[in-house]
Amino acid sequence: MVPNKRLADKVSIVTGAASGIGRATALLFAGQGSKVAVADVDEVGAAAAVREAGAHDSALAVRLDVSAESSWTNCIETVVARWGRLDVLVNCAGVAVATPVETTSLEEWRRVHAVNLDGVFLGTRAGIRAMRGRGGCIINIASLSGIEVFPGAAAYASSKAAVIQFSKVAAAECAHSANGVRITVIAPGGVKTPMWKTTRLWQDFADGGEEAAWRKLDPQNCFYEPEEIAECVLETC
Numbered sequence: 001m002v003p004n005k006r007l008a009d010k011v012s013i014v015t016g017a018a019s020g021i022g023r024a025t026a027l028l029f030a031g032q033g034s035k036v037a038v039a040d041v042d043e044v045g046a047a048a049a050v051r052e053a054g055a056h057d058s059a060l061a062v063r064l065d066v067s068a069e070s071s072w073t074n075c076i077e078t079v080v081a082r083w084g085r086l087d088v089l090v091n092c093a094g095v096a097v098a099t100p101v102e103t104t105s106l107e108e109w110r111r112v113h114a115v116n117l118d119g120v121f122l123g124t125r126a127g128i129r130a131m132r133g134r135g136g137c138i139i140n141i142a143s144l145s146g147i148e149v150f151p152g153a154a155a156y157a158s159s160k161a162a163v164i165q166f167s168k169v170a171a172a173e174c175a176h177s178a179n180g181v182r183i184t185v186i187a188p189g190g191v192k193t194p195m196w197k198t199t200r201l202w203q204d205f206a207d208g209g210e211e212a213a214w215r216k217l218d219p220q221n222c223f224y225e226p227e228e229i230a231e232c233v234l235e236t237c
């Protein structure tokens, strides 16, 4: 169990925080004493997460499209204007599609990479710029599908494999330049979120459906709750 108020006086941004892993992370961070920007394209969901976070002035809904450069500028400026700095950035926003290579359109391929990969690049760059000198940490959420082979999700897997390698290079650059910014990448197995429920990812991979597929490929034979991944994110801060 994580000790209380581990993020006291910290300022965080969690992207994709209107739902699933991002939402669980934002709520955990707020409970651990952080000021949290709940950043998402889903403004209704972000506002609901802020209400759930509860404590006065500890959470703020920010409309963010992670694939748009100008949206990142607005998000960072909003957070710094409100709370004076940025200490922790969790790049969690993501989308999944479940189509075989043969029937994946170029438009769909680009949309998945725009959110999952461009979004992590733009966020990491904005985070490094905001944290340079003061220090901080950036946690990028990839996926086990960026490592293992799940037939039927090539665009998603490609974007997540790229996030893993991108994050390693960015981490090495930060370590080399001693700018005080630490970058981590987490690649969860299957997690019980709306993303998992609304897509038909990997349905043919194992008898018993997606849960069986995830359990089969997960090194610990697990199918996770979003709160478990949120605790893992907190541990890396």
Ligand SMILES: NC(=O)c1ccc[n+]([C@@H]2O[C@H](COP(=O)([O-])OP(=O)(O)OC[C@H]3O[C@@H](n4cnc5c(N)ncnc54)[C@H](O)[C@@H]3O)[C@@H](O)[C@H]2O)c1
Pocket: 015, 016, 017, 018, 019, 020, 021, 022, 039, 040, 041, 042, 045, 064, 065, 066, 067, 092, 093, 094, 095, 115, 141, 142, 143, 144, 187, 188, 189, 190, 191, 192, 193, 194, 195, 196
């Ligand atoms: N659910 C899983 O099994 C699983 C496993 C491994 C990794 N992941 C990764 O975890 C992250 C969170 O996924 P989740 O399962 O919580 O999904 P989710 O669908 O519950 O949440 C994703 C959130 O991202 C937001 N989002 C989508 N496009 C956006 C954009 N352009 N800008 C800002 N926000 C945007 C959505 O509005 C949503 O709130 C994703 O990166 C996903 O790929 C999920």
